[in-house]
Amino acid sequence: QVQLVESGGGVVQPGRSLRLSCAASGFTFSHYGMHWLRQAPGKGLEWVAVITYDGRTKHYGDSVKGRFTISRDNSKNTLSLQMTSLRADDTAVYYCARDVAAVTADYWGQGTLVTVSS
């Protein structure tokens, strides 16, 4: 069965960096695009970034463009999100999710909480 497990969350000071990881199993990781999404406490869902199956194309949401970088290692079935210049409004649960047809996400991980606070 498809399994996505995020890790790397925690408490970080404003302006600092953090790297999230997502371990994928139960499907051929190298055949699928992957997304990062997030949900601030008590708020709705927000899309963060997507990467194609081969890592060649990446797109970002406006609120993270220029600060976050999505990447993948198909040899390790791992998706990553490098976050820099973190701000208080980046505080959220971050989810990785599998892309479907470049238009939606079918399977989601359980999420990892990132708290940006001094």
Added chain:
Amino acid sequence: SYILTQPPSVSVAPGQTARITCGGSNIGGFAVHWYQQKAGQAPVQVIFHDSDRPSGIPERLSGSNSGNTATLTISRVEAGDEADYYCQVWLTTSDRMVFGGGTKLTVL
């Protein structure tokens, strides 16, 4: 930017039908996808491409999309349907995913 508008809340008695709308300019021209998120859990896709159901999703859940409104319909509502529901589209012109604000379904 493209805005998807959902009612903040919908309430329905058990056994009745709940309809959750998602409004957007010419949304009928987009493929709309729906997610269910129960308290403390990750979202689960319940409808994709307007009206298709992933395996394991009951037939009581259905979707439609036309004009400026997409609708998620839940028939014979059960207590276990209580959750937040989000609609989503992909904007090919700007390569980004957009979500509605979410609707909290309360089963009375």
